Amino acid sequence: MIKPIYPCLWFDGQAKEAAQFYTSIFKSTITSENPMVVIFEICGKKIMALNGGPQFKTNPSISFFVTCSTEPEVDTIWNALLTDGKTLMPLNNYPWSKKYGWLQDRFGMTWQIMLSNEPIQQPVLTPSFLFTKERFGKGEEAIHFYTSAFEHSKINLLQHYPKEDSNAGKLLYSEFQLNDYPMIAMDGPGAHEYSFNEAVSLVVECxxxxxxxxxxxxxxxxxxxxxxxxxxxxxxxxxxxxxxxxxxxxxxxxxxxxxxxxxxxxxxxxxxxxxxx
The missing domain is CATH 3.10.180.10 (2,3-Dihydroxybiphenyl 1,2-Dioxygenase, domain 1)
Known part of the structure; x- marks a missing residue:
């Protein structure tokens, strides 16, 4: 039996407020709640919001990719999530997408919103991992490690920086699945002040x-x-x-x-x- 995997977002008393904010944008629902935990869905994907306290803050090391079917859909989701948030990369035309942007919402969660290069019926949400600092260059190794840990797993795409680039051989972009759950991973070159922490975790039900x-x-x-x-x-x-x-x-x-x-x-x-x- 496939073990369910889903993200958990850590909040300081704002779990329900955040869940209501996200579900209003994506026209989805809160499926269960108690004072500690709120379960909701975005694009058909289960997400847990946890009232854990002030100890941990979300950062761009783990973000949500949202791939959209139309440009107006990109604009609508981008503008809604950006309310009281901030832009990390402006919404623009980039080599990998006609319309893409990266933002941090008012709760600290980061989102990469992009127009799909292929026809899709509805927005697709995919967690994305950025390997920075001392873990820069470990992205591909991590993918092989994770896919070996779960039975129903596979690597769909590995793209590396070209040999003429100063980051030659490092992971530019990748797509893989753990227990049939799609994920993205990249190595993050350059100076970054953040790395993985407890604010975004992955829950596995056994x-x-x-x-x-x-x-x-x-x-x-x-x-x-x-x-x-x-x-x-x-x-x-x-x-x-x-x-x-x-x-x-x-x-x-x-x-x-x-x-x-x-x-x-x-x-x-x-x-x-x-x-x-």
């Missing part, structure tokens, strides 16, 4: 303890463990490896508090201990 153990061991080898299913891989990307049954357990009012008390003590999730709580 059916069995064996699946949890396998992914946890893969990512924490040369990475590091954190609490409540959080871990960081050797490339700096943060993951949440969680049992798929967790949401069901937490929605049961007779046991949710006991389940929470149990997993707050855990690093790697232990399904049996959650069931016994």
């Amino acid at each position: 059916e069995t303890q064996n699946e949890i153990d396998q992914l946890w061991n893969t990512f924490t080898k040369e990475g590091k463990e954190s609490m409540c299913g959080w871990c960081q891989d050797k490339f700096g990307v943060w993951w949440q490896i969680v049992p798929s049954i967790l949401s069901k357990l937490m929605s049961d009012p007779t046991r949710s508090q006991r389940v929470m008390q149990a997993f707050l003590k855990m690093k790697k999730f232990n399904i049996q201990k959650l069931l016994e709580a």
Whole structure:
């Protein structure tokens, strides 16, 4: 069975406000919510908004690519997301797209909005990873690492900087899939003040303890463990490896508090201990 993967965005008490902002722009819906977590969809993709506190801030190391079918669609989404935000790259004609721009919205999340070079029916959202600073040049290695960690995975495109470029051989652009979930990765040359952090993580829902153990061991080898299913891989990307049954357990009012008390003590999730709580 394919393990679901979806992004988690960290907020300081603004999770619902952000989810309402995004769903109003993309004409989508909030599917569930509680004081800690809001689940919503954009372009058919599940996203978690987490009220985690002030510790972490989103930055351009992980952004959302939104590929649009028409120029008016690009303009509409761009202008809406840019409200009280800022432009990182102006909306313009670039070699890779007739219309493209990169912005940071008012919540700190960054978006790369572009006109598709091929006909599409509706906007497509794809998480994009930018490998910067000490991880510059590690993009392609990371893609091979990730696609080897998940069964239903493949690399669709690898484009490198040309040999005459000072960044020759580094990853200019790539497209790949993890558990059939499309993603993008690039190496980010030049000086950058940011790199991956907990503000944007990837959640993987696992059916069995064996699946949890396998992914946890893969990512924490040369990475590091954190609490409540959080871990960081050797490339700096943060993951949440969680049992798929967790949401069901937490929605049961007779046991949710006991389940929470149990997993707050855990690093790697232990399904049996959650069931016994």
